[in-house]
Amino acid sequence: MTEVALVPSPEAGAALAAGLIAETLAQRADAVLGVATGSTPLGVWAQLRDQGVDVASTPAFALDEYVGLRTGHPESYRSVLEREYAAPLGVDPTLLRVPGDDGGPLATAGARFEAAITRAGGIDLQILGIGRTGHIGFNEPGSSLASRTRVKALTEQTRSDNARFFDHAGQVPTHCLTQGLGTILQARTLVLLAFGSAKSNAVTRAVEGPLSSSCPGSVIQLHPHVIVIVDEEAGASLEYRDYYRFAWEHRSLDSIQAPA
Numbered sequence: 001m002t003e004v005a006l007v008p009s010p011e012a013g014a015a016l017a018a019g020l021i022a023e024t025l026a027q028r029a030d031a032v033l034g035v036a037t038g039s040t041p042l043g044v045w046a047q048l049r050d051q052g053v054d055v056a057s058t059p060a061f062a063l064d065e066y067v068g069l070r071t072g073h074p075e076s077y078r079s080v081l082e083r084e085y086a087a088p089l090g091v092d093p094t095l096l097r098v099p100g101d102d103g104g105p106l107a108t109a110g111a112r113f114e115a116a117i118t119r120a121g122g123i124d125l126q127i128l129g130i131g132r133t134g135h136i137g138f139n140e141p142g143s144s145l146a147s148r149t150r151v152k153a154l155t156e157q158t159r160s161d162n163a164r165f166f167d168h169a170g171q172v173p174t175h176c177l178t179q180g181l182g183t184i185l186q187a188r189t190l191v192l193l194a195f196g197s198a199k200s201n202a203v204t205r206a207v208e209g210p211l212s213s214s215c216p217g218s219v220i221q222l223h224p225h226v227i228v229i230v231d232e233e234a235g236a237s238l239e240y241r242d243y244y245r246f247a248w249e250h251r252s253l254d255s256i257q258a259p260a
């Protein structure tokens, strides 16, 4: 089932996501995390630090990586996650795995990455953002709903959205390695965050639209345990937002009251 938490601000959403990570670690000391890059999860890492959540010895698998950037490029997702996630939270960089970071051939990088996830026991909680094309990971429109980790071409929309991290748009790689939608579905819990009006169309299509590879994020509808955290702007066009709000406020069985 998909639960939608409408939060008053990105900070409140990040605090909620950090709390969900803390709960997962409390339930399972050997939990494995799935981490995302981009702007959206940065607040979650800050909240983990502020809430004193100890992820230092928790293995973490990234969703995706650009293809074609030199090793150590500051905008490679390996570098971004080392800088924004691992270093501030004291995570041993060897516990962080990013697709293609083992130096082996690109053609088999996806299979090696999947094998590493399996060896780690699978991902317990996967943090997700969503792109304006509806992508999760870098699964752009047309991605098979059963896809596995592989090389994908990025859309022009995504390259232009990500140009802000580079000196100019032409520097944004054209291709990436990304966990597939089938891979993402295997995580035990998905936590998708989206903030701001630019995400509202993608959020509505993912949560309420038809299940379709035209909106790869809609694959979350197949997952039994998804929490979508949105601020009022990102959730503005959700048809059932009042229902989601009511259901979230009453998610504990203790809060159910008999009608008067």
Ligand code: F6R
Pocket: 035, 036, 037, 038, 039, 040, 041, 063, 064, 128, 129, 130, 131, 132, 135, 136, 137, 138
């Ligand atoms: C990043 C990733 C992407 C981003 C998405 C949103 O690892 O997989 O799906 O989550 O492009 O990016 P931001 O958060 O920068 O808006």
